[in-house]
Amino acid sequence: xxxxxxxxxHVSVSEGALVLLRCNYSSSVPPYLFWYVQYPNQGLQLxxxxxxxxxxxxxxxxxxxxxxxxxxxxxLTKPSAHMSDAAEYFCxxxxxxxxxxxxxxxxxxxxxxx
Amino acid sequence: xxxxxxxPKHLITATGQRVTLRCSPRSGDLSVYWYQQSLDQGxxxxxxxxxGEERAKGNxxxxxxxxxxxxxxxxxxxxxxxxxxxxxxxxxxxxxFGGEQFFGPGTRLTVL
Numbered sequence: 001x002x003x004x005x006x007x008x009x010h011v012s013v014s015e016g017a018l019v020l021l022r023c024n025y026s027s028s029v030p031p032y033l034f035w036y037v038q039y040p041n042q043g044l045q046l047x048x049x050x051x052x053x054x055x056x057x058x059x060x061x062x063x064x065x066x067x068x069x070x071x072x073x074x075x076l077t078k079p080s081a082h083m084s085d086a087a088e089y090f091c092x093x094x095x096x097x098x099x100x101x102x103x104x105x106x107x108x109x110x111x112x113x114x
Numbered sequence: 115x116x117x118x119x120x121x122p123k124h125l126i127t128a129t130g131q132r133v134t135l136r137c138s139p140r141s142g143d144l145s146v147y148w149y150q151q152s153l154d155q156g157x158x159x160x161x162x163x164x165x166g167e168e169r170a171k172g173n174x175x176x177x178x179x180x181x182x183x184x185x186x187x188x189x190x191x192x193x194x195x196x197x198x199x200x201x202x203x204x205x206x207x208x209x210x211f212g213g214e215q216f217f218g219p220g221t222r223l224t225v226l
Contacts, residue, residue, distance in 0.1 A: 099170025
């Protein structure tokens with residue numbers, strides 16, 4: 001069965017520190033991989049995506065992620081955290097099953113300390 | 115603003131009732147997705163429509179149904195509501211089949 005696992009429901013970093021949010025997936029078919037961010041009382045916004053091609057993908061707000069097929073991982077990083085990065089982050093896998101079923105991880109809430 | 119609109123923003127109703135949530139996708143997007151977000155279940159995929167046809171189904175209860183109309187707007191119908199159906203319901207749309215999804219602001223459903 002396909003699944004998405006985000007390690008750590010809560011991550012706390014200091015402003016200016018490296019942000020690393022972990023995501024592992026299992027899929028029997030080549031997945032499309034996404035990271036979304038959700039600010040309080042808002043819908044989800046796409047940060048970045050991997051479909052094919054270059055395995056290191058850059059997104060908005062300085063975030064990037066690397067697709068590692070051998071490790072079935074798609075970890076999200078940002079070199080220097082900003083207070084405005086505090087939000088909930090979701091890793092997602094979209095599978096082509098004739099339609100497109102999207103499975104989301106449980107989410108990781110990022111706290112940024114001043 | 116993602117371009118996806120959802121109405122109503124909030125809905126409060128009683129157990130056993132039926133409600134309809136409405137979603138208008140971004141202009142030109144043919145795919146519509148419905149999700150349920152709750153504290154205990156997280157973000158769960160319910161169903162996908164593409165150009166009026168159901169294309170993928172997730173953890174959607176039999177009490178729930180959806181459809182996509184010729185003008186591409188979609189409705190999610192929830193019936194025989196239970197307390198556990200209280201959640202945020204998101205609609206998303208995409209233009210490229212299987213591509214990134216643009217999420218609406220959600221409808222917060224409270225069942226009392």
